[in-house]
Amino acid sequence: MNQYCELNELGWSDWFAQRADCKPPDTVARVAAVDRDQWLLVGQDGHFRAKLAGRYLHHHHLNQELPCVGDWVCVERQPGDDFGVIHALLERRTSLRRKAAGNVMDYQMIAANVDYVLIVQSCHFDFNPKRLERYLVMVMEGGAEAIILLTKTDLVNSEVLATQLAEIRSIGITAPIVPLSNMTRDGLEDVTRLLLPGKTYCFVGSSGVGKSTLINQLVGRDRMETRSVSGTGEGRHTTVRRELIRLDGGALVIDNPGMREFGILGAENGIANNYANIIALASRCRYQDCSHTGEPGCAVLAAVLAGDISQESLDSFHKLKEETAFNDMSYAEKRKKDRDFGRYLKSAKKDLRDK
Ligand SMILES: Nc1nc2c(ncn2[C@@H]2O[C@H](COP(=O)(O)OP(=O)(O)OP(=O)(O)O)[C@@H](O)[C@H]2O)c(=O)[nH]1
Ligand SMILES: [Mg+2]
Ligand SMILES: [Zn+2]
Numbered sequence: 517m518n519q520y521c522e523l524n525e526l527g528w529s530d531w532f533a534q535r536a537d538c539k540p541p542d543t544v545a546r547v548a549a550v551d552r553d554q555w556l557l558v559g560q561d562g563h564f565r566a567k568l569a570g571r572y573l574h575h576h577h578l579n580q581e582l583p584c585v586g587d588w589v590c591v592e593r594q595p596g597d598d599f600g601v602i603h604a605l606l607e608r609r610t611s612l613r614r615k616a617a618g619n620v621m622d623y624q625m626i627a628a629n630v631d632y633v634l635i636v637q638s639c640h641f642d643f644n645p646k647r648l649e650r651y652l653v654m655v656m657e658g659g660a661e662a663i664i665l666l667t668k669t670d671l672v673n674s675e676v677l678a679t680q681l682a683e684i685r686s687i688g689i690t691a692p693i694v695p696l697s698n699m700t701r702d703g704l705e706d707v708t709r710l711l712l713p714g715k716t717y718c719f720v721g722s723s724g725v726g727k728s729t730l731i732n733q734l735v736g737r738d739r740m741e742t743r744s745v746s747g748t749g750e751g752r753h754t755t756v757r758r759e760l761i762r763l764d765g766g767a768l769v770i771d772n773p774g775m776r777e778f779g780i781l782g783a784e785n786g787i788a789n790n791y792a793n794i795i796a797l798a799s800r801c802r803y804q805d806c807s808h809t810g811e812p813g814c815a816v817l818a819a820v821l822a823g824d825i826s827q828e829s830l831d832s833f834h835k836l837k838e839e840t841a842f843n844d845m846s847y848a849e850k851r852k853k854d855r856d857f858g859r860y861l862k863s864a865k866k867d868l869r870d871k
Contacts, residue, residue, distance in 0.1 A: 526558060527629060527716045527768050528588070535607045538590040542603055547587045547628075548760045553832060555583060555602060557591060558760070566591050566600035577795045580613060581605070584625035585758040585770055586716060610659035612718055622796070627718045627758060627770050630660045632710070636721030636730070637664070639680050639695070640671035645687055651720060652689065660718075662691045663710060667726040670697040698729045708734065713766025723774020731771050734763055793825055794833050809834070 522528075526546050538544050545559035545566075555566045566589075568582070576582065583589050588606040612630055613623040633655040637643055648664065655662040664684070669677055677695055684693060694710070696703030707730070711717060719727040760770045794816055798806065802813025808830065810817070819825050 523560060524714055525762070525766065527586075527631075527714060529714075531609055532588055532606060532629075536588070536590070538604070538606070541594075542590040542592050544588055544606065545591050545600070546760070547583050547585050547589060549585060549757060550583070551757065554599070555589075557589065557600065557602075559591075564593065564600055565598065566593075566602050568602050572603060572605075573795075576605075578622045579793075580611075580623040580625050582625075584628050585760050586628040586630055586718070588629065612654065612658045612660060612720070614654060626720065626772065627716075629716060630658075630718040630770065631715040632661045632663055632717045633658075634717055634719045635662055635664050635691075636719055636725045636727050637666055638668040638671075638722075638725040639666045639677055640668045642722050642725050643680055645683055645689070647722075648684065648689065649687065652691065664689070664691050664693040665707065665721075665730070666693060666695040667730065668697060668699075669695045669702060670699045696730070698726050698733055701733070704733060708765070711763065711765055711767035711769075714768070716760070716768040716770065718770040718772065720772050721774065725774070727774075728771055731761075731769055734769070735761070736764070793819075794830065797825075 523544065528544070528546075532544075536544060543559060545557040545564075547555055548558045548563060549556040553567065555568070557564055557566050583602060583605050587608065589602045590604040590606065591600040591602050593600040608628045610630055611628050612626040612633060614626065615623060633651075635648060635651045635655070637648060643666075652662050666677070666680065672680075681693060681695070692710075694703055694706045696707060698704075711734070719731065721727055758770055758772050760768055762768050794808075797815045797819055798808065800815035801808065801811070803811055806814050806816070808814050808816040816825075816830065820827055820830055
């Protein structure tokens with residue numbers, strides 16, 4: 517991405533400006549990637565790394581409350597510091613998310629503030645209109661527009677392709693469909709034409725359908741990792757992180773790891789989401805002021821033993837807690853927070869049961 521960018525070149529718009537409450541010394545920046553407990557941000561001065569303010573982590577318990585790729589945040593950067601400090605997450609215009617496992621009211625964020633979701637399916641092996649429909653529902657629920665890309669047209673004949681297009685239309689799907697081949701480059705100009713400067717595009721779809729290969733073609737060089745394949749052209753899972761990049765034409769694109777089915781919480785979440793899990797689990801510890809270091813009835817340690825969260829993420833959670841304003845809170849404040857959260861959990865579970 518260019519070193520110096522106007523914010524609107526990064527996807528900023530009046531919509532955000534009207535809602536942002538970001539006072540100096542904080543500035544706004546966009547999340548380009550999330551690596552474990554670090555956020556790679558991009559702002560007017562280019563890329564830089566940031567961490568979440570301890571206070572932020574203490575007040576936000578859910579996966580969906582943590583900044584994800586595409587989000588806008590308020591961040592403070594002091595000269596000489598290695599990391600900026602994220603103080604707030606700006607309201608999301610759209611969100612692409614799916615149900616998180618285990619926690620009834622939480623969602624796993626895929627990306628935020630996406631204008632168009634490019635649902636990628638291969639017409640060879642991967643083609644499945646029912647799955648397409650589920651993706652479309654997810655996109656619509658999140659408020660973005662959907663475009664369907666059918667890849668690997670070089671591997672089927674034109675009748676097969678025509679039948680597939682007809683099948684998609686026959687179940688009432690009206691979203692634009694672009695058939696393409698990354699091998700012959702057929703249809704690539706059609707994709708390029710869809711990509712508008714300052715708009716954000718998120719690529720989703722099963723592993724091996726050619727998302728990263730396509731993005732590399734659009735970038736004009738190997739920016740995304742892909743893996744070589746077997747004779748059938750079906751790939752292995754390769755992309756492991758989401759990343760927002762800016763194409764020369766000005767469009768912002770987000771690659772994604774291949775998704776298995778919805779509702780399954782992937783292992784790709786990293787520590788950022790584990791913090792949220794740990795805090796959520798803590799509400800089930802026997803003692804409300806449990807330190808998760810050996811008290812009886814500790815739900816967090818039980819989860820570590822069960823292998824649901826790693827010792828490593830618990831260690832880094834403890835370290836973070838020590839470093840932060842969390843400890844400045846009075847015992848009473850902490851108890852109240854935990855009670856409120858417990859009540860919230862209960863009512864959310866009840867809402868679901870009543871449905
Ligand atoms: N024949 C053919 N092969 C393709 C096409 N597009 C991609 N491939 C191959 O399919 C394999 C997988 O492509 P990727 O781009 O890594 O797939 P992906 O969707 O990014 O996969 P994940 O990162 O695992 O989600 C690679 O070996 C590509 O060379 C295509 O249009 N035709
Ligand atoms: Mg990939
Ligand atoms: Zn505990």
